[in-house]
Amino acid sequence: MTEDILRVNGLSTRFFTEQGQVNAVSDLDLRIERGEVVGIVGESGSGKSVTARSVIDLIESPGEITEGEIWFNEPDLADAVADDYPEAVDGSFVNLLEVPKQVRRSLRGSSFSMIFQDPESSFNPSLTVGEQIAEAVEVQQRASANPRSTRAKTQEYSLGRLMLSTVLPSKKYVSEASRERAIELLELVGIPDPVERADEYPHEYSGGMLQRAMIAQALAGEPDILVADEPTTALDVTIQAQVLDLLDDLQDETGMTILLITHNLGVVARMCNRVGVMYAGEIVERGTLEDVFDDHVHPYTEGLLGSIPDLESAGGRLEPIPGNVPSLLDHEMPDRCYFADRCPKAMEDCLSHPPEYEGRGTDEHEVRCVLATQEYSEARALSADYFGKDDRTAVDKHADPDGFEDDVQPERAESTVEGSGGERR
Amino acid sequence: MSADDPLVRVDGLEKYFWENDSVLDRLLGDDPVPVRAVDGVSFDIRPGETLGLVGESGCGKSTTGETVLRLQEPTDGDVAFDGSSVYDLEGKSLTEFRRNAQVVFQDPFSSLDPRMTIGGIVTQPLEIHDWPWTDADVESRAELRTDGISADIVSVTVDDDVDKLVSPVDGVATVHVTVRSSDVAGDVDPDERGIAEAEGAVAEVAEDLSIDVERGDGIEVHVSVGRSTKQLRLDRARDLLERVGLSVDQLDRYPHEFSGGQRQRIGIARALALEPEFMVLDEPTSALDVSVQAQVLNLLNDLQTEFDLTYLLISHDLSVIRHVCDRVAVMYLGEIVEIGPVDELFEDPKHPYTRALLDSVPRASTDERDRERETLSGDVPSPRDPPSGCRFRTRCPKVIPPADLEIDQETFRELMTLRERVESRDISLETVGDEDEFDLEGGTVVAADADAFARALKGRLLETELPPRHDEIVEDALASVAVGDWEEATERLREEYESVCERQNPALEADDHPVACHLYDEEAGRREAPAPER
Numbered sequence: 001m002t003e004d005i006l007r008v009n010g011l012s013t014r015f016f017t018e019q020g021q022v023n024a025v026s027d028l029d030l031r032i033e034r035g036e037v038v039g040i041v042g043e044s045g046s047g048k049s050v051t052a053r054s055v056i057d058l059i060e061s062p063g064e065i066t067e068g069e070i071w072f073n074e075p076d077l078a079d080a081v082a083d084d085y086p087e088a089v090d091g092s093f094v095n096l097l098e099v100p101k102q103v104r105r106s107l108r109g110s111s112f113s114m115i116f117q118d119p120e121s122s123f124n125p126s127l128t129v130g131e132q133i134a135e136a137v138e139v140q141q142r143a144s145a146n147p148r149s150t151r152a153k154t155q156e157y158s159l160g161r162l163m164l165s166t167v168l169p170s171k172k173y174v175s176e177a178s179r180e181r182a183i184e185l186l187e188l189v190g191i192p193d194p195v196e197r198a199d200e201y202p203h204e205y206s207g208g209m210l211q212r213a214m215i216a217q218a219l220a221g222e223p224d225i226l227v228a229d230e231p232t233t234a235l236d237v238t239i240q241a242q243v244l245d246l247l248d249d250l251q252d253e254t255g256m257t258i259l260l261i262t263h264n265l266g267v268v269a270r271m272c273n274r275v276g277v278m279y280a281g282e283i284v285e286r287g288t289l290e291d292v293f294d295d296h297v298h299p300y301t302e303g304l305l306g307s308i309p310d311l312e313s314a315g316g317r318l319e320p321i322p323g324n325v326p327s328l329l330d331h332e333m334p335d336r337c338y339f340a341d342r343c344p345k346a347m348e349d350c351l352s353h354p355p356e357y358e359g360r361g362t363d364e365h366e367v368r369c370v371l372a373t374q375e376y377s378e379a380r381a382l383s384a385d386y387f388g389k390d391d392r393t394a395v396d397k398h399a400d401p402d403g404f405e406d407d408v409q410p411e412r413a414e415s416t417v418e419g420s421g422g423e424r425r
Numbered sequence: 426m427s428a429d430d431p432l433v434r435v436d437g438l439e440k441y442f443w444e445n446d447s448v449l450d451r452l453l454g455d456d457p458v459p460v461r462a463v464d465g466v467s468f469d470i471r472p473g474e475t476l477g478l479v480g481e482s483g484c485g486k487s488t489t490g491e492t493v494l495r496l497q498e499p500t501d502g503d504v505a506f507d508g509s510s511v512y513d514l515e516g517k518s519l520t521e522f523r524r525n526a527q528v529v530f531q532d533p534f535s536s537l538d539p540r541m542t543i544g545g546i547v548t549q550p551l552e553i554h555d556w557p558w559t560d561a562d563v564e565s566r567a568e569l570r571t572d573g574i575s576a577d578i579v580s581v582t583v584d585d586d587v588d589k590l591v592s593p594v595d596g597v598a599t600v601h602v603t604v605r606s607s608d609v610a611g612d613v614d615p616d617e618r619g620i621a622e623a624e625g626a627v628a629e630v631a632e633d634l635s636i637d638v639e640r641g642d643g644i645e646v647h648v649s650v651g652r653s654t655k656q657l658r659l660d661r662a663r664d665l666l667e668r669v670g671l672s673v674d675q676l677d678r679y680p681h682e683f684s685g686g687q688r689q690r691i692g693i694a695r696a697l698a699l700e701p702e703f704m705v706l707d708e709p710t711s712a713l714d715v716s717v718q719a720q721v722l723n724l725l726n727d728l729q730t731e732f733d734l735t736y737l738l739i740s741h742d743l744s745v746i747r748h749v750c751d752r753v754a755v756m757y758l759g760e761i762v763e764i765g766p767v768d769e770l771f772e773d774p775k776h777p778y779t780r781a782l783l784d785s786v787p788r789a790s791t792d793e794r795d796r797e798r799e800t801l802s803g804d805v806p807s808p809r810d811p812p813s814g815c816r817f818r819t820r821c822p823k824v825i826p827p828a829d830l831e832i833d834q835e836t837f838r839e840l841m842t843l844r845e846r847v848e849s850r851d852i853s854l855e856t857v858g859d860e861d862e863f864d865l866e867g868g869t870v871v872a873a874d875a876d877a878f879a880r881a882l883k884g885r886l887l888e889t890e891l892p893p894r895h896d897e898i899v900e901d902a903l904a905s906v907a908v909g910d911w912e913e914a915t916e917r918l919r920e921e922y923e924s925v926c927e928r929q930n931p932a933l934e935a936d937d938h939p940v941a942c943h944l945y946d947e948e949a950g951r952r953e954a955p956a957p958e959r
Contacts, residue, residue: 043714196853206804236481236741241785241800263714266787270794293791307719308789309748311771317726318748320719324684 004073005034005224005257006055007093011068013047013054014330021330024050024063026281029356029366032225034073037251037258039268041304042278045325048261051278052227055259056112057096057104070096074111074224077103109140113223117230119210123202129210130198133182133217134174140221141178185216190246208239212246219250229261244270265308269293274364277301280326280338284368291361298369299343337369341387345371347380430508431469432703432735433493438466438502440485440492444809461808462488464759465502467933470703475729475736477750477767479743479782481805485759486739487531490705493737494526506703524554527696531708533688537680543691544676547662550698557589557650557657564597567648573606574626578643589650589657591632600648601631604638618651633660665694669724686717690724697728706738710745722749743786747771755779758816759808760930765938775940777823803842815943818926819845825924825943836889837922840899843886844918847902850911857881869909879903895921 008030015022025047032038040048053059055070075092081099082089088098096104116122124132179198186194189212202210211231218226228247232240244267251258260271268275269289276286277300285291285298296302303321323342327333337343340350349370357372359365441459450457463485470476478486491497493504495511504511506522514522530536537546550556565588567581581602588598607613610627613620620629623638628646630636635651638644650657663673669690680688689709696704706725710718722745728734740746746753747767754764755776763776774780784798803820806812812819818841826837846852854870857863863870863878870878879900891899898921905914925943933939 043716193851193853208804236805237743237785238481238781238801239804241787241798242802244787245800264787265715265789266793269789269791270787290791293789303716305789307715309719309722309744311744311747311783311786311788318719318723320723321716322720324686324717325714 003034006032007071009069012066013050014066015063022328023281023330035255036273037271039260039272039275041268046278047281048278052229052261056227072096109221111224113218114227115214115218115231117233119214128199129213130182134178136217136220137178137181189216225257227259287361287365291365295361297359297367297372299345300339345376346382432472433470434505435468436503439500440488441500461759466761468754474751477746477753478739479746480756484756486756490707490739524699525701526703527701528705529692529696529709533685542677547694548658551658559586559589563588563593567600567602570603573609579604581646584649603629669694685713703735763940776942777821778817814927814930824926847914870907875904875907878907
């Protein structure tokens with residue numbers, strides 16, 4: 001079970017906005033083995049959702065994947081595209097970024113599938129839940145009946161039919177078989193009375209049930225990789241526990257691979273085999289769960305873990321990370337460790353952008369921090385006001401994590417221009 | 426008020442929202458349906474403590490917070506603040522209550538007016554309450570110290586309105602003035618407000634006031650507020666912003682220029698502006714990232730110590746509650762099920778709901794995967810039609826079986842869930858059995874098939890095997906269901922399996938760690954419940 005299913009190398013996703021280029025994801029490496037649960041954890045605006053969407057190819061303009069390779073292990077696909085795109089194939093791996101869009105599109109649902117954070121807004125309120133799931137089943141069935149054609153999926157959904165669907169009940173497009181399958185799926189995710197529930201509308205479901213329904217929909221194409229983007233953030237703890245149990249069970253049953261995006265370290269600890277911690281568009285530390293939770297090197301990981309109030313014992317003061325999530329605008333990202341301005345252990349060495357170093361845990365453990373190679377030394381520490389007082393206090397001129405605002409922050413950018421060229425691409 | 430008296434006493438508070446209550450509905454003769462958001466909660470908040478109110482969404486915790494502050498009028502019950510009922514207040518005393526009790530809202534993005542500057546937002550409460558306050562009855566007095574100058578030649582006059590900035594003690598606002606000769610005092614910055622120089626004499630006031638010195642026959646010192654009301658308010662806003670960790674040059678900025686954590690700090694500064702005694706914190710950190718949440722929690726902690734604040738902290742996040750609170754009240758479906766000191770409640774939770782809630786929180790540690798957890802099934806029932814008796818009984822893993830029922834707890838839980846579904850007629854008959862095994866005519870099975878049908882249905886509804894006697898009862902009841910006689914089935918099952926949990930709503934005992942659960946109800950415990958296994 002140690003075969004890789006997905007390898008992401010040097011992935012960069014940029015958004016070209018009026019305010020400038022936003023480096024949502026930079027030079028990201030990720031490896032996922034078949035049948036495991038990999039977590040990506042980070043604060044809002046750290047680029048974790050964009051990473052997930054890049055993998056499943058859901059980046060829309062003004063966003064663009066500018067660099068990198070996404071190798072997907074699927075022998076059938078490799079055979080199918082080997083003739084037309086030899087450079088995109090390496091053994092049983094296919095580089096998804098080098099095959100045409102239609103091929104990538106045909107993988108959605110059958111190979112990759114996604115569940116979103118907010119179940120209430122992810123369903124169409126005017127169609128019954130059963131119908132929506134059946135539609136997903138239908139699309140997948142048409143696709144698998146004709147695997148190489150991507151047209152098969154869409155031909156039934158022509159413009160004329162789309163317009164007709166506004167007057168005719170859309171059930172017409174869903175065959176009885178897909179409906180049966182939809183009910184099976186609803187049963188699989190633990191919805192009681194699936195037959196009747198299938199005919200109800202999303203507003204008749206509770207949040208937890210809708211999240212289950214969304215999981216059912218994602219399972220329609222029996223995907224190899226399920227990308228779960230904050231699947232439990234909108235739910236209460238008792239319901240969260242139910243949904244996590246469900247994902248656990250489904251994974252045991254189907255051997256599905258899960259890429260779990262979350263900001264909740266508890267959820268990561270509960271679900272994942274391996275974890276990547278994201279900050280400012282990069283994975284700053286990755287490794288097995290033990291590497292990251294017990295043997296972490298990066299001060300950001302330390303700070304993140306230190307920020308969580310402990311449930312087991314009444315704590316003293318929390319140890320928060322000072323400051324706020326940084327801007328991801330390209331011209332405001334100086335060439336240094338992006339965390340240095342909030343880092344309690346910033347040293348002169350941090351003024352050049354760190355590459356990934358081996359961590360001290362298992363072979364999997366990689367850290368983007370100079371502390372992996374040297375001890376922290378007071379002598380080389382940066383003075384507390386090196387980045388300007390503003391950065392150290394809670395003052396933040398970059399309220400919008402997506403970077404859609406045009407405030408400039410001259411001091412910080414200028415003060416670090418002399419930091420010599422690091423490993424930044 | 427003695428130190429032991431509660432600052433806030435909530436007594437049987439109820440807040441219902443009514444549905445189908447419009448004029449049209451009345452004309453059509455629809456009965457209004459109450460949504461029992463808060464259904465009889467009672468608790469005390471002692472001065473200086475933090476009481477946590479925790480529960481799942483929809484359990485009524487925010488409504489409780491709002492009703493306590495009289496932002497909502499209650500349906501019934503009373504809240505006493507500092508000994509007097511909040512709902513009886515009028516005019517001046519109501520204004521005073523509004524000043525003393527403040528709120529910080531959950532969403533820092535919608536609780537600040539996007540068209541107002543930060544300065545405007547923080548000074549607005551000051552304007553509304555006409556701060557700074559001055560009282561004509563308060564006397565102003567100066568305490569004079571001299572250094573290098575004889576006290577006899579110094580005369581001090583103090584404006585009557587310095588109590589705007591100097592809080593009076595026993596009806597007297599005292600300002601502290603020091604007059605020194607220039608030799609002793611050294612250089613004086615002429616721009617500084619609290620210090621002034623005239624011909625060799627330097628006068629200084631310790632409070633945040635303005636001072637003037639004139640030298641005629643003697644030394645005449647005059648202490649005044651020296652600033653316009655507007656300036657005073659801006660200065661106060663500046664102090665507050667600094668106190669909550671924002672830089673003071675941001676008064677002219679707009680909320681959209683700040684991040685979530687900073688906006689929450691602005692919200693806190695606004696709540697602090699009128700020097701309240703009591704603050705309701707309604708999910709103050711749930712919109713924030715963990716690292717920022719930790720900053721805000723630390724800030725709230727510091728402010729509490731500094732200003733002697735009393736908090737009611739509403740949160741769904743148990744780890745936040747554990748970190749910040751002195752005592753905790755756990756709410757479920759409009760009722761408080763358990764209140765206790767934070768350590769006791771977290772280390773030794775009594776109510777099955779509290780236990781399940783604690784079990785459900787994933788811990789950020791590598792042992793999490795192997796942790797034993799008991800999670801709840803099902804959703805929170807609707808507050809429109811809450812379950813009879815104990816409201817948690819529909820999900821409770823420890824629901825109490827009638828005496829001498831020889832089945833184990835888990836099976837009984839399953840039976841209760843089955844009963845629940847029979848009672849709410851929430852079982853679909855169409856899908857029972859293999860395809861076309863049973864004929865459904867008008868939604869019911871023909872009598873001849875009823876027994877076979879009941880067996881099939883039982884197989885679908887129950888996971889565990891029942892002892893023969895109970896097997897018979899259940900099949901009997903399901904056979905009634907099969908022929909469409911739901912009432913008969915309901916009756917049959919109730920007769921056999923009615924639990925004390927559905928007959929009586931357990932009361933919150935009056936002790937240090939009250940819990941509303943029949944497991945701790947001594948009388949009931951002796952009569953029909955097995956001793957709680959702990």
